[in-house]
Structures are given as C-alpha cells and as structure tokens.
Amino acid sequence: MQVYEVCLRLLGDMLRLKIRFSQKVNLMRLSNYFLPVLKENPAEAQIVSHRLMLRAGMVRQSSAGIYSWLPLGLRVLNKIADIVRQEQALAGALEMLMPTLQPAEIWRESGRYDDYGKEMLRITDRHDRDLLYGPTNEELITQIFRDSVRSYKELPRNLYHIQWKFRDEIRPRFGVMRGREFLMKDGYSFDIDEANARRAYQKIFVSYLRSFKRMGLQAIPVAADTGPIGGDLSHEFIILAETGESEVFCHSDVLTQPVPEADYTADLTPVIDGYTQHYARSDEMHDAAKFEAEVPEDKRLTARGIEVGHIFYFGTKYSNAMKALVTGPNGKDVPVHMGSYGIGVSRLVGGIIEACHDDEGIVWPWAVAPFHIGLINLKPGDDATDALCEQLYQNLTDHNLDVLYDDRDERAGAKFSTMDLIGLPWQAVIGPRGAKAGEVEIKNRVTGEKQTVALEAAIKIMSQPPA
Numbered sequence: 001m002q003v004y005e006v007c008l009r010l011l012g013d014m015l016r017l018k019i020r021f022s023q024k025v026n027l028m029r030l031s032n033y034f035l036p037v038l039k040e041n042p043a044e045a046q047i048v049s050h051r052l053m054l055r056a057g058m059v060r061q062s063s064a065g066i067y068s069w070l071p072l073g074l075r076v077l078n079k080i081a082d083i084v085r086q087e088q089a090l091a092g093a094l095e096m097l098m099p100t101l102q103p104a105e106i107w108r109e110s111g112r113y114d115d116y117g118k119e120m121l122r123i124t125d126r127h128d129r130d131l132l133y134g135p136t137n138e139e140l141i142t143q144i145f146r147d148s149v150r151s152y153k154e155l156p157r158n159l160y161h162i163q164w165k166f167r168d169e170i171r172p173r174f175g176v177m178r179g180r181e182f183l184m185k186d187g188y189s190f191d192i193d194e195a196n197a198r199r200a201y202q203k204i205f206v207s208y209l210r211s212f213k214r215m216g217l218q219a220i221p222v223a224a225d226t227g228p229i230g231g232d233l234s235h236e237f238i239i240l241a242e243t244g245e246s247e248v249f250c251h252s253d254v255l256t257q258p259v260p261e262a263d264y265t266a267d268l269t270p271v272i273d274g275y276t277q278h279y280a281r282s283d284e285m286h287d288a289a290k291f292e293a294e295v296p297e298d299k300r301l302t303a304r305g306i307e308v309g310h311i312f313y314f315g316t317k318y319s320n321a322m323k324a325l326v327t328g329p330n331g332k333d334v335p336v337h338m339g340s341y342g343i344g345v346s347r348l349v350g351g352i353i354e355a356c357h358d359d360e361g362i363v364w365p366w367a368v369a370p371f372h373i374g375l376i377n378l379k380p381g382d383d384a385t386d387a388l389c390e391q392l393y394q395n396l397t398d399h400n401l402d403v404l405y406d407d408r409d410e411r412a413g414a415k416f417s418t419m420d421l422i423g424l425p426w427q428a429v430i431g432p433r434g435a436k437a438g439e440v441e442i443k444n445r446v447t448g449e450k451q452t453v454a455l456e457a458a459i460k461i462m463s464q465p466p467a
Contacts, residue, residue: 050175065172065180160187216365362423
C-alpha cells in the first residue's frame with residue numbers, strides 16, 4: 001500500500017512538473033497570436049460593438065450577416081457559454097446537442113413550416129427530402145421527448161443546448177447584433193401541468209438574472225410578445241445601452257431589485273413578483289396610458305436597450321399538435337406543458353461591448369474578458385526585462401489567471417493602444433528600469449488609474465477584478 005501511495009505521489013509530481021513546463025515554454029505571446037487589429041474604423045460598421053469587434057480582431061465577415069470568430073472573439077464566446085452552462089446546471093437543466101439541420105416534416109406537423117416565412121432557410125437534399133436550417137428547436141425537442149418519455153414519473157425534464165442558428169434576415173446589420181447566423185442557448189422544459197411548468201419558468205427566470213449579473217450586466221425582465229413561438233407568458237431580458245434597438249419603459253425600482261441566490265428548492269414567487277410587480281415593457285408592448293397611471297413621474301425610466309434573452313411558457317401548443325403525451329397519475333394520457341428559454345450567446349458579445357466601452361476601446365467585465373491581464377514588455381531582448389516578464393507571467397498563471405503577453409518588437413505607444421483597444425481588465429508594464437528595481441506598472445482599464453508596485457504586490461492586486 002505504501003509503494004502504491006509513493007507511486008501515486010511521484011506520478012502527481014511528474015504531471016505538475018509537466019504542466020508547469022508546458023505553461024513556461026508556451027506563453028500566450030502576442031508575437032505568435034493571431035490578432036489582426038485595425039487602426040481605422042471600418043466604413044461598414046454602424047454601431048460601436050461592430051466597429052470594435054472588427055478593430056480588435058475578434059471577428060471577420062464571411063458574407064452578409066455571417067462571421068468567422070477569430071481567437072480573441074472565440075475566447076469571449078466560450079466564457080459566456082461557460083457561465084450559461086454553470087447557471088443552467090444549478091437550475092437543474094441538462095445539456096444536450098441537436099443538429100443544425102432539421103427535417104421539414106416535424107415543422108409541418110406543428111403547423112409552423114409555412115407560417116415561419118422567408119427567414120427560414122429551406123433546403124432539399126439529393127433524395128428530394130425537405131430540410132431546414134433550424135431557427136429554433138421546439139419541434140425537434142418535442143419529437144425527441146415524445147419518442148422517449150411515457151410516464152409522468154419521468155417528469156419534470158429540462159433540456160437545453162448551445163448551437164448555431166440561422167435566420168435569413170432581410171437586412172442583416174450591426175455585426176453580430178443582427179446577424180443571420182448566431183450562437184444561441186435554447187432550453188425546453190416539460191411538466192405534467194401548468195403549475196409545475198410555471199415553477200420551471202421561474203427557475204430559468206432566476207438563472208438568467210444570475211447569468212447576466214455574472215457577466216457584469218444588469219438585465220431588466222420586461223413583459224414580451226410571444227411571437228411565432230406562441231403561448232401566453234413571456235419575458236425578454238434587456239440590458240441598457242444607448243445604441244440599443246429597443247426602447248424600454250419601466251419603473252426605476254426594477255433596477256434596484258436584488259439578484260437572488262441559486263436556491264431552486266425555495267418558493268421563487270416572491271423573487272419573480274419583486275421584478276414583475278412594477279411596470280417594465282419594451283416599445284413593442286408599451287402602453288403609454290398604463291405607464292403614466294401606474295408609475296410616479298419621478299420613477300419613470302425611459303432608455304434604450306438590447307434584448308439578450310427571451311423565455312416563454314406556451315402550455316400544450318406543441319405537445320397537442322405533435323402528440324407528446326405522458327400517462328398521468330390516473331392512468332390517462334395527457335399532453336405535457338412546455339416552456340422554451342433562449343439566450344443569445346453570440347449576441348451577448350456585442351451587447352456587452354455596447355454597454356462596456358470607452359473612447360479607447362472595449363472595457364471587458366472580468367468574468368467574460370478574453371484574458372484577465374495584458375502583460376507588456378517594453379524592451380524585448382533585454383535579459384532582465386524578459387526574465388521579470390516571464391516570472392510575472394508564470395506567477396499570474398499559477399493563480400489561474402489568463403495572461404496575454406505582448407513580447408513584440410513594437411513601439412510602446414502601439415502596444416498601449418492595442419491593449420486599450422482589446423480592453424483587458426488589467427495591464428502590467430515592465431521595462432528595463434522597472435526590471436532593475438523589481439517593479440511593475442499596473443493599469444486599471446476601467447478607471448485608467450496607474451500605479452507602480454513591487455512584483456508580489458502586482459500579483460495580489462491583479463488577482464482580483466478591478467474596482
């Protein structure tokens with residue numbers, strides 16, 4: 001037994017050494033990174049997020065409304081998706097993956113194939129089978145559920161995936177904010193009756209508030225139209241931004257509601273009521289007379305906003321149409337009650353930039369920043385400067401921080417401009433003078449404040465989000 005424990009200990013030490021060596025020789029060096037930044041604003045970009053995503057080398061347009069995600073942009077996309085996954089897991093949702101192409105017959109079964117219009121991209125394969133590039137997944141998930149679940153004892157179920165969608169917008173614009181191809185989290189709940197379905201709706205309502213808060217955003221849930229999804233209960237989650245496409249009318253007390261803890265066993269009705277008791281609507285559902293009657297003049301808030309999430313309870317609309325039935329406690333078959341829940345993952349990248357930027361570039365919130373720290377070497381090739389930069393890089397990565405190391409032989413001004421543009425929360429600058437003194441100049445990207453501190457102090461300060 002002692003030999004076994006010694007072997008395990010030696011194996012662990014070897015793995016740790018291997019990881020540390022790999023980190024040391026594979027620094028995330030900007031000289032080897034693919035970051036095609038632009039000095040000038042692209043003429044085709046009409047809004048801030050589109051301009052900055054192109055300038056910061058996050059995306060490149062493939063065709064109208066369709067983008068390639070370059071390494072920096074993909075890191076942000078993945079961090080947003082990870083937050084969504086973590087919060088969905090806490091709420092009891094299970095991740096799966098459905099295909100982008102769907103058979104047309106299940107959309108005909110639900111009655112939506114002809115109703116959806118030209119936004120749906122329809123395809124015929126070599127066997128003359130009708131397919132479509134999914135704009136949403138209510139039909140496919142209902143088919144999967146119908147073919148797999150037979151009894152109420154297998155309920156509730158809440159399934160979701162994060163997948164690329166396509167809607168053939170007639171005028172795609174504003175970059176990833178209004179593209180034709182987009183990454184979306186869409187989830188679907190299945191319950192035996194309306195009461196349980198509304199509890200599932202409440203859980204996702206809360207999980208969305210928590211997700212957006214973790215991303216550094218304040219989201220306002222507003223009463224929403226159900227549109228082609230259907231149903232009689234729906235909320236959009238809107239983040240405030242001057243360039244938002246929606247106009248928001250709400251009671252200002254909505255903004256002061258606390259974001260709840262992830263206690264999904266508790267009664268969530270008081271939490272939901274805290275948000276929904278006050279008037280909050282976008283321009284699509286706005287009732288001016290009701291707004292003026294219900295909201296005191298000093299509490300009326302009118303602003304622009306961006307929709308980043310949308311949830312629906314639509315009862316038995318799809319289960320009735322597609323015969324998604326379960327055997328109830330009384331032995332009789334009943335249609336399940338369903339809800340659907342979407343978050344625009346790729347849209348959120350643009351939305352966060354619209355809410356978090358300044359004249360110099362992007363200002364990323366800590367949780368979604370592609371890297372936490374931008375490390376700038378002012379004199380690559382100088383032994384002392386190189387050594388201190390690599391020591392700081394290693395120490396920061398040992399603290400599980402993501403660091404982008406600018407080791408390029410480039411003017412200092414160009415390096416500072418690039419770091420300001422890509423908006424990492426902290427910048428750490430080391431030159432020959434600082435290396436000799438063992439000091440680092442650090443910059444808070446949010447406030448612009450700079451300070452020169454010893455190496456250990458720099459590590460401690462930059463291990464936390466900027467204040």
